Amino acid sequence: MKIHLENVVKTFESFQAVKGVSLDIESGELVALLGPSGSGKTTILRMVAGLEYADGGAIHFGDQDATDIPVRDRGVGFVFQHYALFPHMTVADNIAFGMKVSKVKRDKAAIDSRVTDLLRLVRLEGLGDRFPAQISGGQRQRVALARALSVDPKVLLLDEPFGALDANVRRDLRRWLREIHSELGITTLFVTHDQEEALDLADRVVILKDGQIVQQGTPQEVCRDPKSAFVMKFLGDANVIAADVRDGRAHVGGLSVEAAGVADGKGELYARPSDIDWSEQGPGIAATIARVLDRADGRRVLATTGAGEALEFDVEPERVVKAGETGFVTLRRAKVFGV
Amino acid sequence: MSNLSIRRKPPRVGDAPLFRRSLIGIVLVLVAFVIVAPLVIIGVEAFSKGWQLYRDTVIHPDTLHAVMLTVLAALIAVPINTIFGIAAAWAITKFDFWGKRFLLVVIEIPFSVSPIVAGVAYLFVYGLQGLFGPWLDAHDIKILFAVPGIIIASMFVTAPFVARELIPLMQAQGRDLEEASTSLGASGWRTFFSVTLPNVKWALLYGVILCNARVMGEFGAVSVVSGNIRGQTNTLPLHIELLYHDYNATGAFAAASILALIAVFTIIAKVALERQGAGRVRKQANPAEKTS
Numbered sequence: 001m002k003i004h005l006e007n008v009v010k011t012f013e014s015f016q017a018v019k020g021v022s023l024d025i026e027s028g029e030l031v032a033l034l035g036p037s038g039s040g041k042t043t044i045l046r047m048v049a050g051l052e053y054a055d056g057g058a059i060h061f062g063d064q065d066a067t068d069i070p071v072r073d074r075g076v077g078f079v080f081q082h083y084a085l086f087p088h089m090t091v092a093d094n095i096a097f098g099m100k101v102s103k104v105k106r107d108k109a110a111i112d113s114r115v116t117d118l119l120r121l122v123r124l125e126g127l128g129d130r131f132p133a134q135i136s137g138g139q140r141q142r143v144a145l146a147r148a149l150s151v152d153p154k155v156l157l158l159d160e161p162f163g164a165l166d167a168n169v170r171r172d173l174r175r176w177l178r179e180i181h182s183e184l185g186i187t188t189l190f191v192t193h194d195q196e197e198a199l200d201l202a203d204r205v206v207i208l209k210d211g212q213i214v215q216q217g218t219p220q221e222v223c224r225d226p227k228s229a230f231v232m233k234f235l236g237d238a239n240v241i242a243a244d245v246r247d248g249r250a251h252v253g254g255l256s257v258e259a260a261g262v263a264d265g266k267g268e269l270y271a272r273p274s275d276i277d278w279s280e281q282g283p284g285i286a287a288t289i290a291r292v293l294d295r296a297d298g299r300r301v302l303a304t305t306g307a308g309e310a311l312e313f314d315v316e317p318e319r320v321v322k323a324g325e326t327g328f329v330t331l332r333r334a335k336v337f338g339v
Numbered sequence: 340m341s342n343l344s345i346r347r348k349p350p351r352v353g354d355a356p357l358f359r360r361s362l363i364g365i366v367l368v369l370v371a372f373v374i375v376a377p378l379v380i381i382g383v384e385a386f387s388k389g390w391q392l393y394r395d396t397v398i399h400p401d402t403l404h405a406v407m408l409t410v411l412a413a414l415i416a417v418p419i420n421t422i423f424g425i426a427a428a429w430a431i432t433k434f435d436f437w438g439k440r441f442l443l444v445v446i447e448i449p450f451s452v453s454p455i456v457a458g459v460a461y462l463f464v465y466g467l468q469g470l471f472g473p474w475l476d477a478h479d480i481k482i483l484f485a486v487p488g489i490i491i492a493s494m495f496v497t498a499p500f501v502a503r504e505l506i507p508l509m510q511a512q513g514r515d516l517e518e519a520s521t522s523l524g525a526s527g528w529r530t531f532f533s534v535t536l537p538n539v540k541w542a543l544l545y546g547v548i549l550c551n552a553r554v555m556g557e558f559g560a561v562s563v564v565s566g567n568i569r570g571q572t573n574t575l576p577l578h579i580e581l582l583y584h585d586y587n588a589t590g591a592f593a594a595a596s597i598l599a600l601i602a603v604f605t606i607i608a609k610v611a612l613e614r615q616g617a618g619r620v621r622k623q624a625n626p627a628e629k630t631s
Contacts, residue, residue, distance in 0.1 A: 051518055071522050078522040084515035088537040097533070098523035151523055 001062050001154040001187050002027045003048065008057035010043050017043040019211040020057070028185045030178070032198035035208035036234065041191045042159055044208075048189060049157050050074040061154060077148030081160040083140045085132040091143050092128035095119070098151040118146040121180065138169040145177075149184070158190035162197065174201050195235050199223065207231055229337040232270045239276065239311045241269040241285065243336065250336040253285035253306075253328075259336035271334040273300065276313035278321070284328030287311060291323055303329070381599050384592035396582075396593035401570045405578035406597060408486070412561075412574060413554045416493040421547050424501025429535065431502075432509035433517060443506075449498050457495050458563025461488065465564075484566035489574060492560035497550045504546030505539055512538060544612050552605045556598065 003025040010018040018040040025031050033041040046052040048059060050071030058067045066074055085094050092115050099111045106114075119125050122142040124135075132140055141161060148156060161177070162170040178201055181188055192198050198205045199219040206216040215227050226232040243252040243259075245267040250259040257269060278301065286306045293300040301321060303311045311329060315321060353359070386393055396402060427446055431439060449457065463469045465482040475482060482488045516538065520530040536543070558576040565572040569581060575598050583591035 049522060051522070071518075072524055072526070074522075076522060078519065080515050080519060082515060084519040086516060086519075086534055086538075097520070097525070101520075101523060101525040101529050101533075103524070147519075147523065 002060075003155060003187060003189070004060040005044070005048070006058045006060070008044065008047060008054045008059065010040070010047060010052060010055050017211055018047070018054075021208075021211070021213055022057075023206060023213065023216075025187060025189060027187055030181050030188045030201065030203045031190075032202035032205045033189065033191045033208060034193070034195060034198040034205050034234075036193060038210075039208040040211035041193075041208050043211075045157050045159055045189060045191045048155070049076045049078050051078070075151070075154045077151060077153030077156045079141070079144045079148050079156070079158040079161050081163050083132070083137075083144040085140055085143055085147070087132055090129050090131055091124065091135065092119070094132065094143055095128075095146045095150050098147060102151065114150065118150055121149070121183075122146045123176075136169075137165050138173055141165065141173065145180070149186075153186070156186050156188040158188070160191055160193070163192070163194075170197070177201065199235075207234065209234075226335060229268065229270060232335055232337070237273050237312060238270045239273065239309075239313070241271070241305065241309055241311075242307065242339075243267050243269045245336065245338065250334075254283040255285060255331060257331060257334050257336055262336050262338045266339045267336050268339055269331070269334045269336055271331050273313045275332045275334065276311065277330045277332060278303075278313065278315055278319075278327055279330065280325075280327045282328045284330040287327065287329050289321055289323050289325045289327070292321055305329075378599060381592055381595050384589060385596040387592075388589045392589055393593045393596075396587075396590040397597065399590075401573065402578060402594055402597075404570050405573045405575045405594070408489070408573065409555050409575040411486070412490050412493050413551050415490050416497060416554045417547060417551045420494055420497050420550055421501050421543070423498060424503075424505060424546060424550075425536075425543070427502040428505035428509050428539075429531070431506055432512075433514055433535075446499050446502050449496055450503075454492075454496050454557065454559030454561075455563060458492055458560040461492055461495075461560070461564050465491075483564050484568065484572060486572065488564035489561050489572060492564045493554045493557050496557050496560050497553045500550035500553060501543065501546035504542045504549070508539055508542045509535075541612065545609065548605055548609050548612070552602060555601055 003023075005021055005023040007020045007022050008018055009016070009020055021040070021044060023044075033044060035041045043052060047054050050066070050069060054067060058065060060066060061074075071078075085091075086097065089097065095115045095118050096111050099106055099114060115128065116125075119128055122145055124139060124142055124146070127135060127139065132143065135143070145158075145161075158177075162173055165173065174197060190201070199222075202219065204216060204218055205222050207214050207222065209230055215222055215231050217225075222231065223235060226235060232238050241252055243250040243257070243266075245251075245259050245262050245264050247264070248258070248260050248262070250257045250262070250267050250269055252269060259267060287303040289301055289303045290310075291302040293302070298314045298317050299319060299321070301311075301313055301315055303313070305311060313329065427442065430436070431443060462483065464471060465475060465488065466472050467476060467483075482491065516534050517530050520534045521527075525533065556576055557574075558580070561574055562577055562580075565574065565577060567573060567577055567581065569578075573581060575594065579591050579594045579598065582588075582594055
């Protein structure tokens with residue numbers, strides 16, 4: 001089911017949470033709404049679900065205008081951040097609930113066999129008679145997903161689905177959700193503030209800031225070509241170095257970086273830690289090492305430029321560097337934005 | 340290593356023996372004088388003139404009528420207040436609407452207003468010289484100095500009990516469960532009966548029990564609106580006072596023992612419910628081994 005949002009607006013009391021968002025989600029696509037807290041991503045998701053009504057604009061499911069269809073009849077599966085499992089029902093009863101209350105009547109045997117199928121799908125065979133309090137967080141989230149899928153939703157919506165889980169469980173569930181999506185092909189929209197999660201899981205990432213879309217595209221597109229300093233910073237660690245822009249190039253400390261389309265004057269260079277090289281000799285931007293952090297996958301160096309800017313970059317594990325050393329950094333690649 | 344095993348544990352805060360014993364002592368003394376002694380006296384005094392007089396007082400038509408009236412008031416006031424409490428708590432915790440804070444304050448009013456003030460207020464509303472008095476009189480509807488007045492006054496005093504038990508719990512539970520239920524296609528009623536109610540039932544039962552205890556024991560408001568007509572509008576607490584003023588102390592204690600007995604049963608019911616509730620929670624919360 002294709003979803004189309006057209007200039008959707010939502011205001012809470014005096015706070016405008018969503019300021020005119022238009023978005024297309026293709027049938028079968030897995031799309032992430034990514035943004036910091038307060039960017040309106042959850043509100044958009046809840047409006048697609050029908051848990052909030054849009055103050056303006058329209059939401060279409062396929063050819064149908066769904067803007068005013070109540071959540072009960074909208075045919076969406078919603079997975080809540082804190083699972084929202086019914087604590088007084090067993091896992092199986094939780095999954096069966098949607099089928100029991102459905103306007104489409106099913107007999108008990110049909111419901112039971114569907115519950116068994118869904119338990120197998122989320123790999124929780126044999127846990128049907130447990131209560132939600134008796135299973136782990138990751139298992140609860142899988143039950144919540146099975147419950148949402150039980151009503152054959154046209155659209156699957158997940159609100160920070162892995163936010164309450166620890167890092168390892170999160171990574172496993174992410175891969176697993178991707179597999180389920182490939183298997184079922186259901187149009188899926190999920191909300192996250194974790195850029196790694198969005199980039200890992202989604203076909204397309206929609207980045208939001210202050211209730212508006214600032215950029216959208218495949219993970220490759222947004223990572224390789226961030227259109228603003230905000231997106232650059234939000235997607236990962238970034239070093240910021242002040243530079244002078246002249247004739248489409250940015251200049252700093254003897255380095256010159258391509259800066260097409262940036263107006264002459266003051267600019268800012270953004271570089272990922274992995275895109276910075278360190279050498280004892282110039283040319284480059286002079287810097288002094290402040291600290292060295294040893295990590296499983298290399299050494300992270302914290303340094304300060306002559307201009308007082310803090311830099312973070314990685315060197316090979318064998319590289320001998322110490323706090324207090326001076327040297328020069330060069331940039332393998334960087335993005336330049338006007339100030 | 341051996342010195343580690345004989346190391347004394349540092350006392351926790353408030354764990355000093357003197358401090359602990361004084362606190363426990365104060366509590367025991369207070370409980371003995373304030374709670375236990377009066378209850379014992381009721382029992383002792385009720386039977387002080389022998390079983391015969393106790394029996395006579397209890398089966399006296401006026402006493403029996405008072406008991407019936409008290410039970411009747413509870414049978415009507417408690418269900419109505421239960422429905423009111425559920426509706427108010429549901430509205431306040433699950434919906435946003437204009438005047439929500441005001442409603443919260445209004446629900447609290449019976450707690451802060453002296454029951455006797457409520458009784459007097461009802462006199463001014465429904466009394467002959469009151470707001471609706473002439474109209475009620477013209478249509479021959481008796482509210483004051485009659486059973487309806489007693490029930491209305493009891494309802495006023497106990498209106499907050501159920502709502503007060505439910506609101507904090509339902510607030511803590513949030514709206515997620517209801518939203519989940521609705522998104523799965525359940526109707527409002529279905530959501531209420533299948534999802535909301537089962538999750539608040541212990542608090543609800545507790546509120547109902549407290550409400551019931553208060554209806555049966557209510558004195559001030561009922562005293563004003565009932566008119567204390569012996570054998571007609573006397574509830575059990577009023578009957579006890581009447582007997583006492585008749586210098587029939589033994590009778591008063593005998594009647595009081597009935598009320599005390601009801602109270603004790605209420606407490607036992609409450610404890611039993613809490614046990615059952617706690618057992619269920621433990622059963623749900625105790626994860627079996629090897630869950631992950």
